Amino acid sequence: MQEQHNALCNIINQIHSLEAKLMTSEDNQTLSRRFQRIKKSFEELKLFVHNPIGEDYSETRLDCEASISGESSEHLKIIEVIKPLIYFKNGEDNELIQRAVVIAEGGGD
């Protein structure tokens, strides 16, 4: 199971990188829909992928491993997501199988 999860996490990370790269270059609904479908397929495998970009970051968030850029460490926002966070949902249980790797920056509202 662990090995399977590792392999799937690697695939999800690659898809995340592709999405980040492709979706910034143009507003491509076709691509976007396909990425959504891929995510749905992972959800059928009980793997829920979440991209925390733009979310608030604080030291209480253990679902992310952050590097803090910029001058301020107050009012942190996640400005870049290198790896998304991945949950394995088994019934009522949620297991965080990959913490997001993010860059957070301070100075927001």
Next chain:
Amino acid sequence: MSTTIDYGIDLGTTNSAIARYVKGEVIVFKNPITLKETLPSVVAFRNERTLVGDKAREMLQKSSNNVFGLFKRKMGTSDSYMVGDTGNMLSPIQLSSMVLKELKNFIHSEGSTESVVITIPSAFDTVQSNATKKAGYEAGFKEVVLLQEPIAASLAYANKSNLDITDGKWLVYDLGGGTFDVALTAIDDGELKILDHEGDNYLGGTDFDKAIIEQFIIPNLKEKGTFANLETELKTASGKYNRLFYKLMFLAEEAKKELTNSPIAEIEFEVTDDNGTELDIYLELTKETFETLIEPSVDKTIQLIDAIIERNEISNEDLKCILLIGGSTYIPLVRSRLQEKYGIEINTSLDPTTAVVIGAAYYAGIKPKAKKTAASTSTTALKKGNFKFAYERVVREASTMLLVMAQDDIEGFQYRITRSDGGYDSGLLPMSKQVTADLPLIPNAHNAFQFNILDSKGDRVFVEEIGITQGKFSIDGQPLPNNICLEVDSIESETTFLEPVFKKNDILPLRKVITKQVSKTIYKDSQEEIVIKVFEGDIDSIPAANKLIGMISVSGSSLERDLIKGSDIELTLEITESRDLKVGAYFTLTDQEFENTFSSSESSITKAVLKSELDSFQSNLGVKLQQLEKDSKYEEAARVVAIDEEINELKSELDLIADDQISDDFYVLDVRKRELGKKMQAVFNTSFLTKTIENYYEWKETTQFRLIDKEATESDQIEFAKVIEDEVKFLQEGNITTIKMKINHLLSICRRIAQRTPMTHEDVMMHYMYLKNEKYMNRSKANDLIAKGDHAIENKNYIELVNVIKELSILKDKEGNSDLFKNKGTGLK
């Protein structure tokens, strides 16, 4: 009950760990939250919160006044650390004891934890050793036995290999993340001891990551793009590439790991250089190149070993092996260089990150407890009845509030809340009679939290399980409780109005893509901005009478080129079931996208925004008051004065709140402001409606006139008929927003026809010619310009004509000057 100590702790300079000896085996405890076997030896203080470990390390670079690491180097000195936020002084002993207390929390098995073996570097003198003991006692241990790290590693090695070491010497080579130590270890007369040691406190794996960036990535980047002061821009907090630096640190570390079992590592990232060129960087770091980069560091470790060998007058052959510990010993070059140089066994059988703690636990497993310690001292254990917990068990929001009230005095205790999936940890916070915490929730799931209270020694004295279900009920079919609207500019005046996006009772989740036009040209690098404001509330009222739930502002400085008036903005609005609002704006002309998510638990209300809205209310009221007094409508004037007084009152209350204060007061004042907005609306509505209906008729007439043009198509005719088909109904209803939308629709028909007409500029000129006198601020200058424009039309000098139109548009007294609810505008129409 065990008669041996059993527990071992590696209290490291950069990382620490705890393990237990059980029936011949050693278990390394995992952090129950991060599930890692090691804990960064870093302590951070954020307001009242104490953080130990990974989250503290994240803050290390940014908040040096409140975050402390590497304090092990200062053990036994009188140095102390001042916590910037509180001014409290902390000794290295106190900081170490916090790490030890945190490690105690890793223990999930039964058994007494009053005795422990703690490892120390071989270089520690008596004072430093005693300081470590003291830290152990401060962490609540009754008995602390110290063990030198190289001996611990050697024990781990001996037990792992089932070796019976009876004689000989070997080296323990410890290359960690930030430090290097080497010890000559020997068994002499059955006693395991350290003969000599050397070390460098500033040599380790992070130096290798930096070498990859500085000597490989940066030179490559400079070749591929234009970068001035790249190193500075990367490394300084205010540098424009500082964000990239942290990404590169991650990529460099990944590449370093990759090269332990691969000949090539790929490094891939995007960057925009100083010329604005977007670069897709793809680099291949070969094992050879990497080894060239780190060779000087590895050679330095060899020099230190040579110094030991020379000092102790031994030869390579006298050494049985070199035992490798520390994460950086995974690097093949380290192993091969040692092999080449000394020609003896390089032992890599141990897990280099846990070897020391495993050895400490083995030692603890055979070391009898020195004195009988009393059973658990948790006499301070608190009873369930001492506390009252209040929280919602089923919630729809992304987070929920927990309230804990203590019956008795609980001074000196700390509390900590963790979520079972490992996604949340409050850190250690001082316990008080009343504790509130905002608990973040995993969507559509049951969230299990644990509320722990710890005594001054870090022992857990109370625990409460808390279960909260997020979004499970009514996931499907939740209706939207209010309209969600977008604020857009009115075409005919400097006002704004609300356009509905989602209607009340629409079923969540919702998503809509709408296309709007830019109502004013925003020049690149200018201070002008487009403001996308999303409101919740009544579409028939003015924006300020509603609740602002999300805002994106894009200024000229963020644009890659000028954003021309009339160009399209594609807006995507999404509302999730938990009412998070996501707003995306795509500017087709500049090919840029801006996006933000607003959580319903947040608010964008600031003192400045509230103040500016109240000022705007008063300015409008002033104009209205003058009109009413002029028309001798004293009763209505009195109502206006009363509203004005209420606004003054509100402003005085607002002034009492500090600018940066985080307080519920802003929300309270915002609600009152919205109520005042509604009162104003009632006062102004009649005249405002009349004015809007007049505008509608004007535009209807203009459109009818346009439809006669030969450029007008049948589809324009059909569209026009559709706009006016329910005219009687919407005019009778008197819904200002609907009428304004109709006006907008008519305008877009006119604009479309005009775009097909070559006479556009002449038409605009004609429009200015026929404006009433009072529409110009300077009528005589306007007359001159009109004459000039007339002349330009005659001569078909369109360049001149355009200039004349521009000047006239500046002279034109804006209709909005006499209008109500005038504001800065959004830039959207």
